[in-house]
Amino acid sequence: MNTNSIAGGIIFAFAVVYTILAFNIPPSSFTTAAVGPSVFPIAIGVMLAVISLALLFNGLLEARASSAERQEGIGSGVLHEPEENHEQSLKKLLVVIVLLFGYICLFFALGYVLSTILFIFSTTLYLDREHWIRNLIYSIVFPVIVFLLFNHVLSVYLPTGPFN
Incomplete structure (x- = not known):
């Protein structure tokens, strides 16, 4: 199993x-x-699944192809490194899961x-520190557009928190 299959399984659960x-x-x-309050969460859950x-299946296919390649010795004689160091990828996955948990709590x-x-x-700052200005712009513009779309166009009111 590789990082994609593990992440796919966790996200599917x-x-x-x-959902x-x-x-x-x-x-x-x-x-x-016209649209009930459960329609969008259900659609998001199904799409996420x-x-x-x-x-998950892409990761399993990659793992199978990599395993078959190693067993048959196919290739240029050079060992193929995984897309990233497995431990570093697992660390990134765990950090993103912790950030997601914090998001849910807040x-x-x-x-x-x-x-x-x-x-x-x-x-985005954790995953790509070099483009922090772009990340900041995206992280402000996207939620504001979604908030305005949901509250003013779809009449699905998202939590406003302390800004009532």
Whole structure:
């Protein structure tokens, strides 16, 4: 198994739990609501599950191809290194999972916009320190656009946190 298959399996388990919880969201009290409050979380959970399964199977196929290549001695005689050092990749995965857990814990206290800005910026800064200005711009622009889209276009109100 490689990092992709491990990450795909962990994210798939998270997506399944997330989707099950999304199905338990109570229906809207507004009778005129065209879209219920559970529609978007369910769609996100299903998409996350599908994408994580693709990552899982891709990792398994890569591991199988790498294993077969090593057994048959195919190649130029040069040992192929994995895409990154396995321990470093595992460390990155664990750090991102901790950041995601922190995001979940701070989501309602800080609200969608602020918690998402902090999550995206800290994750991208950890993974790519060289482009911190670009990361900061993305981490501010994306949550603001999503917040405005959900609150003003879709009438799905995201938590505002201390900014009521």
